[in-house]
Amino acid sequence: MRVRTRTERAVVGAFREGARLDLRGRRDAGVRGELLRFLLLGGVPAEAGRLQVLWLVGARVAGPLEVEYADVAAPVELEQCVFDRPLSFFGSHLRRLGLEGSRMPGLTISNARFDASVRLVGCRAGEVGAGLAEINGSLLMDGARVAALDAISLRVGSDVLAGSGFACGGELRLDGAAVGGVVRCEGAAIHAFSARHLIARELVLRPVARPAGGVDLRHARVGVFRDDPDTWPEVLRLDGFGYETLAGDTADRREWLRRDEGRFRPQAYARLARAYRDAGRDDDARAVLLAGERHRREGLRWPGRWWGRLQDITIGYGYRPLRAAAWLAALLAAGTAVFGAQRPRAADPAGGPEFVAPVYTLDLIVPVIDFGQQAAFHPRGATAWLAYALIVAGLLLVTTVTAAGARRLRRE
Known part of the structure; x- marks a missing residue:
């Protein structure tokens, strides 16, 4: 390919030598995307003993840079560069990709494979497509601003870091992604977040503002989950969401569960209660299970609602046993x-037992125990109605105690 300018000649020379070329401050920082593609596809023979690297800083890239279905041996570092067309590495195999601080209309790395990390730190991009990509290192997006991120079925060996001012104007989708390390969105601004079927050791979801579009965590599996009650979205989707630990959790997550869109989901309450028990917070676990029973009652017909309310008032569905003792004492x-x-x-x-008022009353109240008082004495007048009552x-x-106890044993 013909080299047209002194800048392009310098780019070819730096590539051949594996050197970093800083074009900031040059009058002519322009380079064609087709030239960069030519270099990455082996257009310039490598010199013996040298590793070719495409490492540019401050370049203005004109035209498309599309390197698709290719095996790219040279690491790619394009820092603080400006692209007038979207970039595409669809289906390619790259050693390393860095676009730190660069600006581009869009980026596609879907179905691509990377031996090391992908660095998008501080970049500005339109839509970013990373579906089915495989990254052996980390996906680093701290401080980046993108129009949308589609990373369905992404595979990352280490971490996905999208904090420190990261902003996604549209949907951020990590559905079905598998992350070997943590997913950290601390300090990010996200308008919609979907992580269905995500698998990660840790998920940190602490955006700088409440996501307006909701958060979808259905059937995701994480080891540690960290979030911020101040930025809980109005709409949550938690069906099947599994986690081992709620790190640093002091919030009342009953409200968190109530934001789950759709019908009552018993497993969500059971999962939260189990996490509290594992943390030694038995009182909080019982409060969550009680809240779950009350939520379930809202969807029942009136006989079920009436019976549920009775259980709630008397014994708190079995999770407030002192209420039963208080009613018995009263x-x-x-x-x-x-x-x-x-x-x-x-x-x-002539021959009956001596009357004892407390024992007689207890004989009326507790049907499973016979103290002999109820059969030996018959109330009169208005007291007969009290006895029946x-x-x-x-x-x-x-x-109610028996029903609640059986239900609790089944769930525990």
Whole structure:
């Protein structure tokens, strides 16, 4: 290929020698994209003992730079360069790619394979396509600003770092991605985030502002999850979201679960409760499970809602056992006071047991225990209605305790 300018001649020379060429401050910093493609495809023979490198700083690249389905031996470092056309490395194999501080209308690295990291730190780009790309190192995007990022089924050996002012104007999609290290979006500005089926050791999601478009974490699997309650989105999709640890978590995540779009999802409450138990926060775990029962009740028909509300009031669905003790104590005190003042009539005045008001009341309330008092004495007048009421209340209390206990055992 014919070299047209002194700048292009310098680019060819630096490439052949494996040297860094800084074009900042030159009057003519322009170079054609087709020349760079020519170099990367082996257009200039390598000198013995030298590693060819395309390392430019401050170049203005005119025309398309499309290196597709190619095996590129030379590392590519194009720092603070300006491109007037989108870049494409679709389906290629590269050793290293760095576009730090550069500006471009778009970038495609989909289906490409990289032996080392891909550096997009501080770059400005339109849509970035990275679907099905394989990066053995890290994907570094700190401080970058892109119109959208499509990284479906991306494979990254180390980390995905998109913080320190990273901004994505459209969707940021990591659906089905597998990340060997962490995914960190701390300090980022994201308007929509999708990470369905993401697999990562750690996910740090702390944008500088609340994402307006929602966050989709359905069926993602992460070891450690870090976020910020101040930037929880209005709409969350958490169906099947799994995590081992909630790092530094002090927030009331019942509200976090309530933002999950769609119907009640029991596994989301069970997963959060398990994380709290693993952290030794048993009280918080019970509070989450109770919140889950209340959420589930909202979708039931009126008999189910009525029965659920009764369980909630009396024993908190089994997660507030002291409520049952309080109700029992209140019923026992009321019965003892009334029957102590107006003693029931003995069924056998000659040979019956001695009347004991607390034991008689307890015999009415607890149907599974027979102290012999209920059969030996018969209430009179208005106290008969109280006795019936205590019997019904006792049956309901025992039934709700039994049902809640069985449900809790099944879930634990």
